[in-house]
Amino acid sequence: MITLQHYLLLSAALFSLGVFGVLTRKNAVNVLMGIELILNSANINLIAFSRYSSHGLDGQMFAVFVIVVAAAEVAVALAIVLTMYRLLKTVSLDRADTLRR
């Protein structure tokens, strides 16, 4: 029997993995994947809460919007990463340190 707790544990695990990926990866594209995990963990929460409670479909509606926003966000982020590649010939975040000097 799969209960709400299982979904919450799954989403918490996904969230942690996402944050871990964001903090440890040096490749900009991998960091974006970590961000996707964070957003999807929130989606799982929203849908699970909506499914296991009697409060209607608000959560699922919200999740659909989040999916759309996540796609838009990745489109913008990849465009910026692409520009970075054109300028520096790399997508390694270690090289994005000019402003700190």
Place this chain on the structure above:
Amino acid sequence: MILDNLHSLKFFLPELALTAGILLVILSDIALKGLRNRLNPLLTMVTLLLAAWFTFQLNDVPAASLFHGMLAIDGLAQFFKLLLLLAAALVVLGSLHSTELASVHQGEFFALLLAVTLGMVLLANSTHLAMLYLSLELVSLASYIMVGYLKTDRLSNEASLKYILFGAISTGSMLYGLSLVYGMTGSLSLYTIRDAFLNQAPEGVSQFTILLILVLTMAGFGFKTAVVPFHFWCPDVYAGAPTPVTAFLSVAPKAAGFAVLLRFFFSGMSQANGTHWELIRGIDWPLVLIGLSVLTMTLGNIAALTQNNLKRMLAYSSIAHAGYILMGSVVLTGDGVRAILVYLFVYLFMNLGAFLVVTIIYNSDKTFDIEDYNGMFKRSPFVAVAMAVFMLSLIGIPPFSGFMGKLYVFGSVIDKGLYWFAAIGALNAAVAAFYYMRVMKAMLIEESNGSPAPLQISFLNQALLVALLLPNVLLVIFWDPIDRWTSASARLFGGI
């Protein structure tokens, strides 16, 4: 009063005007190749003026909830709409004669600026978590592109990369927090969330979950308002972005961030009662905000002391100012909210003014280093004195209008009996005086180390500089209408 979709439309005219303006600017950019460079700024200004006019028309409307509780229309909403539209209009004018932006095609720039403005206006009024998240992302996505607008510039690109990575993580964390709020209360509407928290049994509210929700959602609001510890993007993004964009980011999204912070915590997590708000059992969010405020102003001011790049220095100074503004939110009274409104209003003129001076000097000298500002008084007394006024206003020295902001914020905290908190704020203001004075010293006293050619300033920039100087100097004399306006706007907006 909760209005349905059709009846809401006539109260939604400012936002509709902005939406139409975005589409028109994009269309004219595609279709009118010969005219577009002149037409687009004009279209943008007309759109902003039209939206402001529609907002004025709605001034006497009683508080209501639009689109089945998605957006609020009340005093606070009106105030922020006008403030954000004014900021956008001033930035449009300030960006026209900037050599940084002149090198690239400017068509989309104005469309993006209008899109950010639309997002901010919606953000400041949203009373529904889905609306809140969507408008926050609209502001963020468009401003990521604006920061990286100089495609061939390494610094601009790096700034936008850092901005979008920090932004996506912060808003993602906030979304996770919001999903937990939804799980605890079963609703996405702020008012229903408050009622759900009110009706829960004490043991039904888990302290740990509440703390988690507070930290996670503050990541999103803190990112928009540049509050420590969510400020890491701020110095780099401000330094790398084109200066007019930096000016915009330092004022407008910050104001919108504070608006939504007020709505979330005051409408969603406390109960309006007479002249003040009462905390909902088990959620002591002012304590969290006090901590963040102290951290923010102290770290911001200390880091600003050692900066040599003026844009980075102003970035840290804007972090410190976020700390002062946050002080007004912890006292839970109408006076505290009004102090925030007053501070944001005067902050608009002084910060945009300071960044306009940076733009003007970069136009002729191509530098942001404070040392290169030496001897500016000989080259252009007007610019040097104007910058001195903006700096004194940022310090908060009377009679300049920055003083009024500090007066209201510290006053509201002292009224509440938090003397130590006000003392920390005052100490911080004293530290801040040091680095602002450094800029004044360079411009007014130091001798120039290069050739002292007179500074070239376009007529538009001169006029804009005067327009930004006047509020800094004269607001204190004509304070009465502002006092009435802000106190009317800060009326309790807790329940509809």
